[in-house]
Amino acid sequence: MAKFRFTVGPWNVHEGHETFGPGIRPEVPFEKKIRKFAEIGMDGVQFHDDDAVPDMNNLSEEAIVARAKEVKGLLDEHGLFAEFVAPRLWFDKRTNDGGYTASLDEDYEFAVWRSLRSVDIARALGTDKVQLWLAREGTLSAESKDPVEKIRRMRDAFNTILEYDENIKILIEPKPNEPIDRSYCGTCGHALAVAAETVDPSRVGVCIESAHSIMAGLDPANDMAFAIAWGKLWGVHLNDQNGIRYDQDKSFGAENLRSCFNQVKVLYENDFGDNGECVGLDVKTMRTQPADDQYRHIINSKKMFEKLLKKVKKFDYGFQKKCVAEQNFEKLDYYVMSLLLGDDED
Ligand code: XLS
Numbered sequence: 427m428a429k430f431r432f433t434v435g436p437w438n439v440h441e442g443h444e445t446f447g448p449g450i451r452p453e454v455p456f457e458k459k460i461r462k463f464a465e466i467g468m469d470g471v472q473f474h475d476d477d478a479v480p481d482m483n484n485l486s487e488e489a490i491v492a493r494a495k496e497v498k499g500l501l502d503e504h505g506l507f508a509e510f511v512a513p514r515l516w517f518d519k520r521t522n523d524g525g526y527t528a529s530l531d532e533d534y535e536f537a538v539w540r541s542l543r544s545v546d547i548a549r550a551l552g553t554d555k556v557q558l559w560l561a562r563e564g565t566l567s568a569e570s571k572d573p574v575e576k577i578r579r580m581r582d583a584f585n586t587i588l589e590y591d592e593n594i595k596i597l598i599e600p601k602p603n604e605p606i607d608r609s610y611c612g613t614c615g616h617a618l619a620v621a622a623e624t625v626d627p628s629r630v631g632v633c634i635e636s637a638h639s640i641m642a643g644l645d646p647a648n649d650m651a652f653a654i655a656w657g658k659l660w661g662v663h664l665n666d667q668n669g670i671r672y673d674q675d676k677s678f679g680a681e682n683l684r685s686c687f688n689q690v691k692v693l694y695e696n697d698f699g700d701n702g703e704c705v706g707l708d709v710k711t712m713r714t715q716p717a718d719d720q721y722r723h724i725i726n727s728k729k730m731f732e733k734l735l736k737k738v739k740k741f742d743y744g745f746q747k748k749c750v751a752e753q754n755f756e757k758l759d760y761y762v763m764s765l766l767l768g769d770d771e772d
């Protein structure tokens with residue numbers, strides 16, 4: 427069992443702007459976020475392509491790599507590594523109608539161009555992982571696209587990435603909606619099905635996010651287990667979510683403690699991390715959080731993982747087997763809840 431390594435992205439520290447209100451905290455400079463991530467005990471950093479190389483649309487491919495190499499130097503200075511690079515295919519107007527499933531060919535070409543630059547940036551940052559959160563791959567108006575043709579075209583875009591760099595790995599991060607209305611690749615199962623249809627399935631895995639599974643009405647721990655079963659869980663985004671609604675990215679454990687316990691349990695029982703996988707956090711602080719304490723959600727999420735890991739290590743597998751043999755799951759439920767409440771002696 428390798429030591430769990432924690433990562434977070436610069437977008438997890440933000441000014442607080444949302445659909446219903448402007449930013450309420452001053453912007454934190456990128457370099458300060460990176461330094462702070464090291465100070466609060468992160469091991470690595472997740473990146474969008476333009477987190478590492480702002481304004482990349484207006485740079486040459488050589489300039490993009492040069493800037494990424496400077497960011498690598500910043501990571502080295504703070505003893506951090508880059509976990510993955512994700513092409514941000516949801517800001518630019520050329521991705522308004524999707525990237526890989528865009529209706530216009532030039533928008534598809536733009537999305538592929540950004541994806542290949544993400545490979546270049548990943549290489550410069552020293553990682554072989556490109557993460558694809560398929561933010562706008564789907565429809566806002568159901569009849570606007572031929573779903574069969576678009577789903578196959580999404581697979582073709584994955585193939586272009588895999589053929590561009592023969593060692594790059596793709597982590598698909600499924601999400602059932604938001605900002606798109608109907609996603610073409612909304613769950614772990616969808617992602618693994620597409621992976622199997624690519625030119626090199628051995629280089630396509632998944633990153634399961636707690637909130638995204640909940641938004642799909644699914645159990646995050648079981649989604650992680652499903653991917654682990656096939657050796658395909660190459661990343662996680664731990665957070666929490668109050669029901670099936672917009673993506674809340676709450677601190678890990680803040681809503682569904684028993685579910686989070688089982689997420690930690692399935693990762694621990696299956697030696698997650700032994701092949702370099704990271705415990706990624708994808709959490710956003712509350713709008714109300716004071717600027718002078720705006721990393722607390724990240725610190726709390728790591729601490730909650732560690733507290734739940736202690737509970738996992740205390741879990742009495744002999745008692746569990748006894749309850750299963752008796753088919754007495756009321757007894758097992760009570761034991762687990764008592765364990766989580768810290769009074770499992772009674
Ligand atoms: C959004 C996604 C996003 C990805 C990185 O819902 O979780 O944060 O993880 O782009």
Ligand code: MG
Pocket residue numbers: 599635663708
């Ligand atoms: Mg995420």
